[in-house]
Amino acid sequence: MQPITRFLCISTLAATSSLTLASTADTEARQQWHEAIAGGYQALTVETRELSDAARNYCQAPTEKSRTLVESAWLDAFVAWQRVRFVDFGPIETDNLAWQFQFWPDPKNLVARKAGYLLDNDSTITPSVIRESGVAVQGFPMMEYLLFDQEMNTGNNSLPAPHTCELLTNVALHAATNSQTLTDQWSAFKAHYIENELYRDTTIRAGMAALEILEERRLARPMGLSGNGKRNPYITDAWRSGKSLATVEATVIGLQQLYLPGLTLLLESKEETGLANRIRNQFAEVQDNFPGARMPMTAALEADDQYRTLQGLYVDISQLTSLVNDEAAVAIGVVRGFNSSDGD
Amino acid sequence: MTSMFRPAPLALTITALLTAGCANTPWSAESPSPATKASVVSHYADLAHANYQDALITARALDEATDRLIANPTEANLRAAKDAWLAARVPYQQTEVFRFGNAIVDDWEGQLNAWPLDEGLIDYVKADDYQHELGNGGATANIIANTSVNVGGETLDVTTLTPGLLADLNEIGGSEANVATGYHAVEFLLWGQDLNGFEHGAGERPVTDYAVGAECTNGNCERRGEYLDAVTDLLVSDLDWMVAQWAPGATDNYRAQLTAADANEGVQKMLFGMGSLSLGELAGERMKVALEANSYEDEHDCFSDNTHNSHYYNGKGIQNVYTGTYRRVDGSLVSGPSLSDLVQQTDPELDARLNRQLETSMEALGLMKARAESSSNPMTFDTMIAPGNAEGSRIVNGAIMALVAQTGSIEEAARDLGIEALSPDDAGHAF
Numbered sequence: 015m016q017p018i019t020r021f022l023c024i025s026t027l028a029a030t031s032s033l034t035l036a037s038t039a040d041t042e043a044r045q046q047w048h049e050a051i052a053g054g055y056q057a058l059t060v061e062t063r064e065l066s067d068a069a070r071n072y073c074q075a076p077t078e079k080s081r082t083l084v085e086s087a088w089l090d091a092f093v094a095w096q097r098v099r100f101v102d103f104g105p106i107e108t109d110n111l112a113w114q115f116q117f118w119p120d121p122k123n124l125v126a127r128k129a130g131y132l133l134d135n136d137s138t139i140t141p142s143v144i145r146e147s148g149v150a151v152q153g154f155p156m157m158e159y160l161l162f163d164q165e166m167n168t169g170n171n172s173l174p175a176p177h178t179c180e181l182l183t184n185v186a187l188h189a190a191t192n193s194q195t196l197t198d199q200w201s202a203f204k205a206h207y208i209e210n211e212l213y214r215d216t217t218i219r220a221g222m223a224a225l226e227i228l229e230e231r232r233l234a235r236p237m238g239l240s241g242n243g244k245r246n247p248y249i250t251d252a253w254r255s256g257k258s259l260a261t262v263e264a265t266v267i268g269l270q271q272l273y274l275p276g277l278t279l280l281l282e283s284k285e286e287t288g289l290a291n292r293i294r295n296q297f298a299e300v301q302d303n304f305p306g307a308r309m310p311m312t313a314a315l316e317a318d319d320q321y322r323t324l325q326g327l328y329v330d331i332s333q334l335t336s337l338v339n340d341e342a343a344v345a346i347g348v349v350r351g352f353n354s355s356d357g358d
Numbered sequence: 359m360t361s362m363f364r365p366a367p368l369a370l371t372i373t374a375l376l377t378a379g380c381a382n383t384p385w386s387a388e389s390p391s392p393a394t395k396a397s398v399v400s401h402y403a404d405l406a407h408a409n410y411q412d413a414l415i416t417a418r419a420l421d422e423a424t425d426r427l428i429a430n431p432t433e434a435n436l437r438a439a440k441d442a443w444l445a446a447r448v449p450y451q452q453t454e455v456f457r458f459g460n461a462i463v464d465d466w467e468g469q470l471n472a473w474p475l476d477e478g479l480i481d482y483v484k485a486d487d488y489q490h491e492l493g494n495g496g497a498t499a500n501i502i503a504n505t506s507v508n509v510g511g512e513t514l515d516v517t518t519l520t521p522g523l524l525a526d527l528n529e530i531g532g533s534e535a536n537v538a539t540g541y542h543a544v545e546f547l548l549w550g551q552d553l554n555g556f557e558h559g560a561g562e563r564p565v566t567d568y569a570v571g572a573e574c575t576n577g578n579c580e581r582r583g584e585y586l587d588a589v590t591d592l593l594v595s596d597l598d599w600m601v602a603q604w605a606p607g608a609t610d611n612y613r614a615q616l617t618a619a620d621a622n623e624g625v626q627k628m629l630f631g632m633g634s635l636s637l638g639e640l641a642g643e644r645m646k647v648a649l650e651a652n653s654y655e656d657e658h659d660c661f662s663d664n665t666h667n668s669h670y671y672n673g674k675g676i677q678n679v680y681t682g683t684y685r686r687v688d689g690s691l692v693s694g695p696s697l698s699d700l701v702q703q704t705d706p707e708l709d710a711r712l713n714r715q716l717e718t719s720m721e722a723l724g725l726m727k728a729r730a731e732s733s734s735n736p737m738t739f740d741t742m743i744a745p746g747n748a749e750g751s752r753i754v755n756g757a758i759m760a761l762v763a764q765t766g767s768i769e770e771a772a773r774d775l776g777i778e779a780l781s782p783d784d785a786g787h788a789f
Contacts (some may be wrong), residue, residue, distance in 0.1 A: 110650050113650055117650075117651055121492065121535070122474065122489055122490075122491060122492075122653070122656070123489055123491075123492050124489075124651055124653050126489075127489050146745050146746055147652070148650060148651050148652035148745055149650045150651040244531070247493075248492040249492075349773075352636075352638065352768070352769060
């Protein structure tokens with residue numbers, strides 16, 4: 015992480031929270047968030063189940079059509095994940111579920127290495143093999159590798175090779191099972207979440223961290239605006255399927271639908287209606303970049319006019335991040351502590 | 359693990375832990391005047407200075423040992439060079455706590471301690487067991503075997519391997535994995551690629567990789583020696599520069615700047631360094647990623663299998679800064695006004711808790727170290743993170759949990775000491 019970001023991290027470390035808590039608004043916000051996130055998890059459960067079915071159908075009867083269906087089911091499920099990805103607390107923390115869904119970043123191409131290891135080994139790939147194989151095997155990036163990686167698709171193990179199908183269907187099943195577990199546990203978590211006032215700040219911080227990661231790691235770094243200054247599409251999400259920026263859009267939509275209502279409710283309870291409106295408008299500004307910006311990151315980094323589109327998106331997201339992480343956080347009195355993206 | 363690495367007996371390790379524990383007596387218990395933020399920051403600079411001096415002393419010893427190896431490539435000299443490298447890591451890893459928060463260190467350290475590296479940039483690798491960074495054009499450049507290298511369209515003449523040239527080659531093509539310099543480059547040149555995966559064992563570079571004439575293995579032995587010579591010289595001069603930055607009595611170095619600034623700023627840097635290393639870097643990047651993905655590619659000292667010590671001394675560095683103490687490589691103790699003294703003045707309960715948590719972390723990291731260095735059936739970090747290794751996973755998780763717990767108290771300590779937005783980067787933030 016760049017020094018500037020590091021200092022920003024500590025800058026909020028010790029700001030004191032506001033003295034009087036609008037506890038009714040706080041409770042309402044948590045109810046709002048709980049319900050919204052429950053909907054997001056439910057959608058993820060539905061989409062991953064469909065993906066699991068589509069993978070099984072394709073492997074039973076591999077046709078061009080069933081292949082297209084499994085690819086689009088993968089994207090739908092991954093988009094559903096991107097929408098709830100900002101939630102970094104509660105049941106998603108159990109057994110590193112978040113990393114199980116998406117091990118990222120993967121600069122050493124561990125996904126390919128793990129796939130090679132499993133596929134070159136003759137033993138049957140069962141659900142328990144997936145459970146024991148670590149987070150690089152267990153989620154969307156592995157399925158994306160099997161479905162979209164160019165080298166993979168031209169090699170001996172390319173789908174629908176039976177062993178590769180075993181891997182694909184079992185990873186898809188694993189993700190579907192995890193989604194169902196997550197939905198159930200989130201529901202059971204409700205009372206605790208709503209009663210515990212600390213979850214107000216936890217939830218706000220989750221959105222702040224997601225925006226920070228979006229701006230810095232998912233845009234600025236691949237664009238060469240920070241880090242080593244070189245453009246590099248491989249450090250984004252979903253570069254193999256060319257869906258890096260579509261996933262950025264999904265994260266923004268997720269934040270808008272699941273996070274923003276609770277946040278603006280709190281701001282309005284503190285008579286910060288102007289700020290709440292500015293944040294709403296900024297979400298709309300970000301969304302105006304799509305579908306134009308829904309292109310593969312490699313294309314966006316190569317051609318000048320497409321890069322300009324990407325820059326436009328970046329600027330809008332930076333402004334959104336600043337409104338939420340600086341202005342809204344201060345208005346509500348949220349303190350940002352150390353988080354897992356500190357360090358380098 | 360090779361026979362060059364002599365595991366310390368368990369009893370000795372425990373003694374070392376107990377001795378280290380003694381260093382934690384708060385300075386204020388013996389001192390008449392209470393610690394102030396200014397005295398704490400000034401002593402922090404003393405700690406950094408002593409710690410970098412030790413890093414320099416041990417790097418010089420490494421430089422001399424590698425010179426002997428190059429001049430006379432025998433098994434004994436290779437073993438001595440490896441021992442010198444391991445000894446040099448002890449103080450250096452403790453300095454990493456100064457990295458986060460002090461931009462001067464962070465901007466400099468990439469040339470000394472960057473990892474993980476695509477070692478194919480430097481020397482030969484076994485192609486079918488080599489996974490490099492995606493999109494890195496320099497991953498197989500092999501500087502030792504070539505007189506010119508081309509990375510990402512950039513062609514460089516590498517006929518004469520000098521410290522300056524290696525510094526220019528570091529992160530060539532903009533990839534952080536193109537590590538041409540520093541401890542891990544030296545480590546690779548001494549140990550070679552670790553081809554054992556999750557199995558026990560480190561890299562096994564033959565000493566004949568430095569042999570002259572017909573005995574030379576893997577080609578380019580003379581170039582390899584020149585590389586090792588240049589890269590160790592560079593390490594020494596880099597550390598020399600950093601020692602000067604923290605030396606007392608100068609008016610134009612970093613220490614002068616730090617101690618002249620508002621003391622709150624210094625305290626902020628101290629706490630930020632502790633918290634960032636503790637959570638995001640050590641617990642997260644260096645342990646949790648490696649464990650959850652079962653990725654030995656994410657092992658810190660992957661060629662030498664010395665990762666447990668890198669982690670242990672990282673943890674020690676965090677404790678050093680809080681307690682204001684540092685045990686030098688000559689055995690003497692540096693101590694003075696500390697953050698612990700400051701927190702004790704305002705919240706003794708928090709101070710006691712944080713001290714306890716730092717001890718707990720050191721015990722957890724000590725267990726990792728002891729297990730890796732155990733004389734019977736040792737388990738190194740790359741084995742601990744293997745799939746299905748329940749004991750290894752428990753040890754690594756224990757250390758992660760302890761570091762996470764202490765980070766929570768570091769945040770509290772920051773609040774307790776009234777650390778608010780102070781950095782110039784926060785201009786415009788309404789705190």
